[in-house]
Amino acid sequence: MGRIVLEQVTKSFGDVTVIPPLDLTIEDGEFTVFVGPSGCGKSTLLRLIAGLEDVTSGSIRIDGRECSDIPPAKRGLAMVFQSYALYPHMTVRKNIAFPLRMASMSRQEQDRRVEQAAAVLNLTEYLDRRPGQLSGGQRQRVAIGRAIVREPAAFLFDEPLSNLDAALRVGMRLEISQLHNRLKTTMVYVTHDQVEAMTMADRIVVLRAGHIEQVGTPLELYHNPRNLFVAGFIGSPKMNLLEGPEAAKHDAHTIGIRPEHIKVSAGEGAWSGVVGVSEHLGSDTFFHVHDTGLAESVTVRADGDVRFSHGDRIFLTPRTERMHRFDTNGRRLA
Amino acid sequence: MSTKASRSAARLMLAPAVILLLAWMLVPLTMTLIFSFQRFLPLRGGFQGWVGFENYARFVGSSAFWPAVQTTVLIVGGVLLITVVLGILLALLLDQPMWGQGIVRILVIAPFFVMPTVTGLVWKNMFMDPNNGLLAHLWRFFGGDPVVWLSDVPVFSIILIVSWQWLPFATLILLTAIQSLDSEQLEAAEMDGAPVLSRFWHIILPHLSRAITIVILIQTIFLLAIFAKIFVTTQGSFGTRTLTYLIYQRVLESQNVGLGSAGGIYAVILANIFALFLMRIVGKNLDR
Numbered sequence: 026m027g028r029i030v031l032e033q034v035t036k037s038f039g040d041v042t043v044i045p046p047l048d049l050t051i052e053d054g055e056f057t058v059f060v061g062p063s064g065c066g067k068s069t070l071l072r073l074i075a076g077l078e079d080v081t082s083g084s085i086r087i088d089g090r091e092c093s094d095i096p097p098a099k100r101g102l103a104m105v106f107q108s109y110a111l112y113p114h115m116t117v118r119k120n121i122a123f124p125l126r127m128a129s130m131s132r133q134e135q136d137r138r139v140e141q142a143a144a145v146l147n148l149t150e151y152l153d154r155r156p157g158q159l160s161g162g163q164r165q166r167v168a169i170g171r172a173i174v175r176e177p178a179a180f181l182f183d184e185p186l187s188n189l190d191a192a193l194r195v196g197m198r199l200e201i202s203q204l205h206n207r208l209k210t211t212m213v214y215v216t217h218d219q220v221e222a223m224t225m226a227d228r229i230v231v232l233r234a235g236h237i238e239q240v241g242t243p244l245e246l247y248h249n250p251r252n253l254f255v256a257g258f259i260g261s262p263k264m265n266l267l268e269g270p271e272a273a274k275h276d277a278h279t280i281g282i283r284p285e286h287i288k289v290s291a292g293e294g295a296w297s298g299v300v301g302v303s304e305h306l307g308s309d310t311f312f313h314v315h316d317t318g319l320a321e322s323v324t325v326r327a328d329g330d331v332r333f334s335h336g337d338r339i340f341l342t343p344r345t346e347r348m349h350r351f352d353t354n355g356r357r358l359a
Numbered sequence: 360m361s362t363k364a365s366r367s368a369a370r371l372m373l374a375p376a377v378i379l380l381l382a383w384m385l386v387p388l389t390m391t392l393i394f395s396f397q398r399f400l401p402l403r404g405g406f407q408g409w410v411g412f413e414n415y416a417r418f419v420g421s422s423a424f425w426p427a428v429q430t431t432v433l434i435v436g437g438v439l440l441i442t443v444v445l446g447i448l449l450a451l452l453l454d455q456p457m458w459g460q461g462i463v464r465i466l467v468i469a470p471f472f473v474m475p476t477v478t479g480l481v482w483k484n485m486f487m488d489p490n491n492g493l494l495a496h497l498w499r500f501f502g503g504d505p506v507v508w509l510s511d512v513p514v515f516s517i518i519l520i521v522s523w524q525w526l527p528f529a530t531l532i533l534l535t536a537i538q539s540l541d542s543e544q545l546e547a548a549e550m551d552g553a554p555v556l557s558r559f560w561h562i563i564l565p566h567l568s569r570a571i572t573i574v575i576l577i578q579t580i581f582l583l584a585i586f587a588k589i590f591v592t593t594q595g596s597f598g599t600r601t602l603t604y605l606i607y608q609r610v611l612e613s614q615n616v617g618l619g620s621a622g623g624i625y626a627v628i629l630a631n632i633f634a635l636f637l638m639r640i641v642g643k644n645l646d647r
């Protein structure tokens with residue numbers, strides 16, 4: 026079990042309010058991802074749940090139990106840190122067994138759980154090494170191992186993959202998702218990488234300056250961003266946001282159209298512009314189109330085999346049914 | 360430095376320093392070694408012939424030798440124990456955020472800047488003097504009989520004085536080590552259910568092991584040679600005669616350079632055995 030409920034939680038450091046009153050419910054077994062720009066309070070929120078920081082006011086309940094005054098160890102949560110925070114002088118085995126040892130578990134039970142975790146995480150060969158003798162990905166797995174042996178009510182991850190290279194990150198992303206499918210334990214995962222958020226999350230919580238901007242499944246956020254901030258934050262490359270006469274045509278202050286919802290053609294279309302930089306990914310090509318009279322630059326997606334050169338004049342047609350409309354305050358219009 | 364050219368250039372650049380260091384070390388050592396095989400009495404005609412290992416046998420055979428070794432080990436061990444234990448506690452304390460941190464840190468470090476001779480005299484005359492010392496006043500204030508520190512508990516007194524001087528050194532090194540500990544490690548241990556004492560024992564202490572090694576090694580080297588504080592306090596009486604002090608007495612008081620030199624060589628050997636022994640125990644920590 027691991028249902029986490031935050032009610033009117035606030036956090037200030039001295040005079041600075043980092044988290045204004047915030048309500049959030051994380052359901053049991055859910056994979057929840059906190060995303061948001063740097064400094065928006067993601068780590069702080071996670072540390073409040075973990076108990077590493079005290080809430081300034083409000084309440085945190087885990088499985089119905091009020092936790093504001095319960096020390097971190099007693100909350101039944103396990104955390105994986107960005108720096109892994111392994112104990113450098115202990116072997117992998119001792120690292121993983123440390124929480125069990127602290128819980129005064131019997132030797133056999135400790136060994137059994139460590140072996141089991143090591144098997145799940147492909148660490149069996151490395152049990153007698155020290156963290157210093159492991160690669161980044163292996164260290165990450167040890168940190169996860171140390172978390173899973175405790176059989177916590179929920180896992181907390183603070184940007185666990187940000188120290189890994191791109192290829193390893195994709196691999197570990199998959200492994201963590203598989204782990205979640207197997208364990209079915211609540212996981213709260215902080216990242217500022219929105220690809221991680223989209224691919225792993227059951228639900229995404231988008232934060233800005235301590236506020237929750239929107240909570241929803243990845244596709245809800247993609248299809249129905251509640252405001253301009255979420256619209257601009259979710260999706261890669263970013264949604265094109267256009268103001269002025271073009272937006273007025275659609276009775277909006279701002280319209281948003283994703284690069285993949287614009288048709289590109291050499292001959293005809295609603296808008297026209299000049300190709301600037303093209304990014305060829307093989308499967309897709311992204312063109313940055315200038316001189317459209319709409320915005321500084323409009324990004325469009327085309328198939329990988331579409332070829333235009335720098336300086337070519339091309340024509341763009343947005344799919345109006347996929348257009349998002351926002352009012353002057355940045356709120357979505359129905 | 361990986362290419363052949365840069366390696367040989369590096370050697371060339373290092374050469375003067377290495378040669379200077381070697382000369383610095385080797386010349387006195389060789390002279391001591393040569394003297395130790397001679398009967399050499401400066402006031403009675405100087406060189407009086409080669410005597411082989413006689414000086415060595417006499418130095419060890421003298422009734423003062425083993426007590427001196429014991430005293431040395433006792434003083435060095437006692438000071439190490441006090442400075443390391445108190446140093447860790449002080450470092451932990453100074454690491455806590457508190458008001459006036461900067462000034463407190465400077466105050467803690469201050470004793471290290473006082474010259475050893477001055478330290479000895481200040482302690483002898485201002486603290487430990489049985490009539491007018493601060494400690495005597497303190498004892499009397501609580502209705503006790505003042506302790507005659509330097510003759511009743513002379514070895515302990517010297518350990519106390521030396522520890523006072525070396526505590527800042529230990530504290531400083533241990534403090535920087537504590538500050539270099541990744542706070543996420545402590546937080547991870549906290550989440551793993553380790554209470555304060557376990558966190559100290561399993562995380563902080565192992566992290567400090569390297570710094571503790573360095574403190575012990577450096578202090579040992581200096582402590583084996585403490586002289587000034589003994590000279591100005593007890594003059595080696597009341598069982599405070601260390602090996603260094605014994606050598607001093609042999610050379611200057613008995614004017615026997617040969618015998619003193621043999622003692623010097625023993626001291627070098629002792630120090631090396633000690634250093635090797637320490638490196639062995641804690642070497643694993645150093646080359647990690």
Ligand SMILES: Nc1ncnc2c1ncn2[C@@H]1O[C@H](COP(=O)(O)OP(=O)(O)OP(=O)(O)O)[C@@H](O)[C@H]1O
Pocket residue numbers: 038041043061062063064065066067068069070217
């Ligand atoms: N101990 C502290 N004292 C004062 N301010 C703090 C403290 N910890 C965090 N803050 C402030 O709180 C805000 C949120 O910090 P937090 O670490 O939660 O950001 P984040 O969303 O995790 O950012 P990032 O993606 O860069 O990790 C920041 O503006 C930061 O400066």
Ligand SMILES: [Mg+2]
Pocket residue numbers: 067068069
């Ligand atoms: Mg963070």
